Amino acid sequence: MGLHETPLMFDFELVSSEDLTYMPMSVRFNLDRFGLRISLAQWQLLPHADRVLLARFPVDDDVAIEPNFDHALFEMMRTHANVEPEWFTPEAEPAWRDAGTVPEALARHSALAGLATPSAERWGQLDPFKRYILAKLTRKSEVSHDFLPAMREFGLAE
Template sequence: MHLYERLPIFVFEIEACENLTYITMAIRFNLDRTGRHLSLKDWQALPYAAREALAGYIPGDDDFPARLDQLVSDHLGRSPDTAGDAPDMAWEDTHALPPGLLAQCALADLAPPSVADWAGLTPFRRYVLTKLSRRTDKQNHCFVPAMLEFRLAQATL
């Protein structure tokens, strides 16, 4: 069975995250939600089994922080870093589209979703689009695939 069939990984993440070389969006959500930071270097220093264990937590799982602390302590000999910058919480607002999302839509030449469609997304999906929209000067290569996967854009032939 493929990893993406048993872990919370979006289709647009499969290529980058199938072997857990990169941090999945579910892990990023859990890190941001708990005020923790794990660098890509530290993530890749964890044994594969530890990365797989962390990747198995669904977004918002309350047991994630304790397991993360334990695995980082066991394998890296320290506690996880606390996040320096506060994460962008614009995804929590269901009454307005985040500015970064509007910028990414413009860069991709996509019509932005309606506020109603934005509000209809799960909090985790709103988080993902906000995270993918952090940069407003350069198009994120995962943004359009995520918009397509979340049915907020249509493929053109």
């Protein structure tokens, strides 16, 4: 699969990420799948055109499909920020990969937001990238401002 024609972003991201000042979830996904970390300040050092390119990479959970994300990121960071991304070991079995079990953090955040927890069946019907997003948005103890809009956009809240 090649690059998307435009940056891959959901409607709930447009307010905070439309101009790519903030990292869209597609970039976060690829950073996590490759085990790479950059700060928001480092992201913002990249020229807009480079941020657009990084946001166009596929979000398929298969490192063999598009191995150039990490290479492109390293080159961009060296060129524009004079640093390299930090490496970390990605979680072997993150909760979002289990299509049969709603993560505890998602259930907790749903309750905090006044929503019913999605059924395991509904959770399993989401594509893996959407499950990743919801897991990412629920990793902290407080409810993210993007949680409810994402739940609505993914058909899990009214």
